[in-house]
Amino acid sequence: MSAVSFPVIGGNQPIRVVQVGAGGMGRNWIRVLTQSPDVELVGLVDLNVAAAETALEEAGLHGVIVGTNLTEVATASKAQAVVNVTIPAAHHPVNVEALFAGLPVLCEKPVAPTVAQGLALAAAAEVSGQLLMISQSRRYYRTLAAFRADLARLGEVGVVTTEFFKAPHFGGFREEMEHVLLVDMAIHQFDAVRYLLDRDPVSVYCEEFNPGWSWYSGDAAATAVFEFEGGTRYVYTGSWCADGLETSWNGSWRANAAGGSVRWDGEGDPVVERVAASDPSGTPGGSVTSDVDSGEAEEIAGALAEFVAALRTGVVPSGEVHSNVYSLAMVEAAVLSSSTGAKVRIADVLEAAYVDAVRTEARTDVRDALEQWGSPLG
Numbered sequence: 001m002s003a004v005s006f007p008v009i010g011g012n013q014p015i016r017v018v019q020v021g022a023g024g025m026g027r028n029w030i031r032v033l034t035q036s037p038d039v040e041l042v043g044l045v046d047l048n049v050a051a052a053e054t055a056l057e058e059a060g061l062h063g064v065i066v067g068t069n070l071t072e073v074a075t076a077s078k079a080q081a082v083v084n085v086t087i088p089a090a091h092h093p094v095n096v097e098a099l100f101a102g103l104p105v106l107c108e109k110p111v112a113p114t115v116a117q118g119l120a121l122a123a124a125a126e127v128s129g130q131l132l133m134i135s136q137s138r139r140y141y142r143t144l145a146a147f148r149a150d151l152a153r154l155g156e157v158g159v160v161t162t163e164f165f166k167a168p169h170f171g172g173f174r175e176e177m178e179h180v181l182l183v184d185m186a187i188h189q190f191d192a193v194r195y196l197l198d199r200d201p202v203s204v205y206c207e208e209f210n211p212g213w214s215w216y217s218g219d220a221a222a223t224a225v226f227e228f229e230g231g232t233r234y235v236y237t238g239s240w241c242a243d244g245l246e247t248s249w250n251g252s253w254r255a256n257a258a259g260g261s262v263r264w265d266g267e268g269d270p271v272v273e274r275v276a277a278s279d280p281s282g283t284p285g286g287s288v289t290s291d292v293d294s295g296e297a298e299e300i301a302g303a304l305a306e307f308v309a310a311l312r313t314g315v316v317p318s319g320e321v322h323s324n325v326y327s328l329a330m331v332e333a334a335v336l337s338s339s340t341g342a343k344v345r346i347a348d349v350l351e352a353a354y355v356d357a358v359r360t361e362a363r364t365d366v367r368d369a370l371e372q373w374g375s376p377l378g
């Protein structure tokens, strides 16, 4: 893999954005894009034009170009960037079309349905020379940033745990899909722990099951034990049919490091307890509430702010596709472990995906780039 670089957008005019996808999450994105002074929503693409027009009407927006063809809408609206809020199965084709039209992309999670497609997208970003960033909205919380800073001030990290217990009745596709908790939800916590530790995973052992009273047809509960670089263990336990004593949507977190622990309920300020002798400030041990920076944008507005900053400065954002593929690999490895009953190495998942990506890539230039890596992500 060559070092990630992409063109900077100069000037001080708002960046002209075309959004693709005007469904449930697309409506949230329209609101965030129109509230931001850094961007201007100039086009909206959806296979369902009526859905796009209704979404714009509901938002009280006029003059946004609507259509079903991304390249046409982007050209007509003189777009400078794309926000992709389509269904996961459409992420790969929409991202490829945008990148090779010379447009940087901010794409909703997951990068793609499979790690193989994620690797192909990383190669497509390299060949096109454009930025592809994945929006993982649950990375952008001021209290999570404080948790991360607190943990960094302690010593070597031993164990991080997340308990995720919710009982939503979504109806629709989620109640029918396989591996629903791991694929649709746990990717948020898996991505957040990579952010928290600033390290990548090495292996996972996972068990999935469906409690007897579950209203999902796929497995709605799972426990996974990951090993991270440096030996830290991450233990995730969750259920999506967990009536009573529900956690927050971020889950309930604890991290134990040499010299102390940090707890975060996923919403409020984290709480730190240090043992006195290990506190570098020399202050006595005991529980303290973290200092939370109240200025940073959160959730998808946080992802948008990081994308804009990257396009203005050339600084590679944390959700850049080459890095983000590891969050999807955690999901794919956990699913593989639960179906085989064996511990799975993340490197093996990436290797199998790489072989698949080279075998199935339709574009010669992207396949050549993949082959030049010689191994997953080079």
Ligand SMILES: NC(=O)c1ccc[n+]([C@@H]2O[C@H](COP(=O)([O-])OP(=O)(O)OC[C@H]3O[C@@H](n4cnc5c(N)ncnc54)[C@H](O)[C@@H]3O)[C@@H](O)[C@H]2O)c1
Residues within 6 Å of the ligand: 020, 021, 022, 023, 024, 025, 026, 045, 046, 047, 048, 051, 085, 086, 087, 088, 090, 094, 108, 109, 110, 135, 136, 137, 138
């Ligand atoms: N960050 C979060 O917390 C969060 C929450 C919900 C959804 N999401 C993600 O947002 C994305 C969209 O989810 P949603 O719930 O809005 O789905 P949705 O099904 O409600 O909407 C998707 C829209 O995309 C359109 N579409 C599909 N294929 C297209 C294509 N090739 N070209 C143009 N339009 C196309 C559909 O017509 C539909 O209007 C998914 O990737 C999902 O995982 C993220």
